[in-house]
Amino acid sequence: MNPSVHIPIMAEPILAAFKEGLEKFSGNVVLIDATFGGGGHTGIFLRDLPSRVKILALDQDEGPILRGQTQFKDEIASGRLHLKHINFGDLTRDEFPEALRNLPLGAILADLGFSSDQLEDPERGISFQREGPLDMRLNRQKGATAWDVVHELSERELADIIYKYGEERMSRKISMLIKSAIRSKTLENSTTALASLVERAFPPKLRHGRIHAATRTFQALRIFVNQELGALENLLGSVILNLDPGGRAAILSFHSLEDRAVKLAFREREIWRALTKKPIEADEAELERNSRSRSAKLRIAEKL
Numbered sequence: 001m002n003p004s005v006h007i008p009i010m011a012e013p014i015l016a017a018f019k020e021g022l023e024k025f026s027g028n029v030v031l032i033d034a035t036f037g038g039g040g041h042t043g044i045f046l047r048d049l050p051s052r053v054k055i056l057a058l059d060q061d062e063g064p065i066l067r068g069q070t071q072f073k074d075e076i077a078s079g080r081l082h083l084k085h086i087n088f089g090d091l092t093r094d095e096f097p098e099a100l101r102n103l104p105l106g107a108i109l110a111d112l113g114f115s116s117d118q119l120e121d122p123e124r125g126i127s128f129q130r131e132g133p134l135d136m137r138l139n140r141q142k143g144a145t146a147w148d149v150v151h152e153l154s155e156r157e158l159a160d161i162i163y164k165y166g167e168e169r170m171s172r173k174i175s176m177l178i179k180s181a182i183r184s185k186t187l188e189n190s191t192t193a194l195a196s197l198v199e200r201a202f203p204p205k206l207r208h209g210r211i212h213a214a215t216r217t218f219q220a221l222r223i224f225v226n227q228e229l230g231a232l233e234n235l236l237g238s239v240i241l242n243l244d245p246g247g248r249a250a251i252l253s254f255h256s257l258e259d260r261a262v263k264l265a266f267r268e269r270e271i272w273r274a275l276t277k278k279p280i281e282a283d284e285a286e287l288e289r290n291s292r293s294r295s296a297k298l299r300i301a302e303k304l
């Protein structure tokens, strides 16, 4: 698969906030891009921040890391950029490359969720618009797939997950349809087949709204399969606390559950000075250029 060019979201306000914050650190300082993806934000940091800013970029999916090793081989060779295949929720100081371990940590960016390449990769089974297996794992080297999850959970547990992570009001009916398809051995290991099954939980006039009827169920399964909120809790509750005083954290979130968690974390007044009282959203020009920016919310805070 040819990776598409990733258009980094809200790169300007993130860069401006980091530039200003990093000026307070003299000498070498570390910036973590916790979600390397297509390397869009990292590329801008490499280009527009001084060379004393060393970048540690992470991704839990090995594909982006392998591509980044080729794309940025000169920056890696010079020690300016380090790439690491890891879930950001598992990052401790011990996991930092030796060369960065004793430097101050001045900035962290997390651009949550998945990239358009991942969404469009049929093998990954994230999108109900592409035929593929019910996998949904961003890290395909470990963990249960969506197919495993719908089999292993009880009808009630599955309904609770669809409700909690998808905020889907039809969760009980959807779970009931999935479980009865499993019992009658008619559930197919197929994204499009699951999407049609979910659609059947809705009365006909609600099936064709602004968003597809299966959107919230797929979101819920993806969040559960990848333990996305657990990783975010670790990021907010421990990883970003490694920032040195004056260091800045910028988090781009894409649904209300994520944004709520970020908002609450930045409310800890003894730890954070929120630089965004309300989240920043993409402007008209960006919305036009990049449809993924539609639901994006950016919050930035400075460590006290």
Ligand SMILES: C[S@@+](CC[C@H](N)C(=O)[O-])C[C@H]1O[C@@H](n2cnc3c(N)ncnc32)[C@H](O)[C@@H]1O
Pocket (backbone or CB within 6 Å): 006, 007, 008, 009, 034, 035, 036, 037, 038, 039, 040, 041, 042, 058, 059, 060, 061, 064, 086, 087, 088, 089, 111, 112, 113, 114, 115, 138, 231
């Ligand atoms: C939206 S993309 C990032 C795009 C990137 N900012 C750019 O401009 O190219 C999100 C990336 O973060 C990765 N990711 C999501 N959750 C993660 C986690 N908990 N730990 C590490 N990487 C994660 C995904 O695999 C994906 O490659």
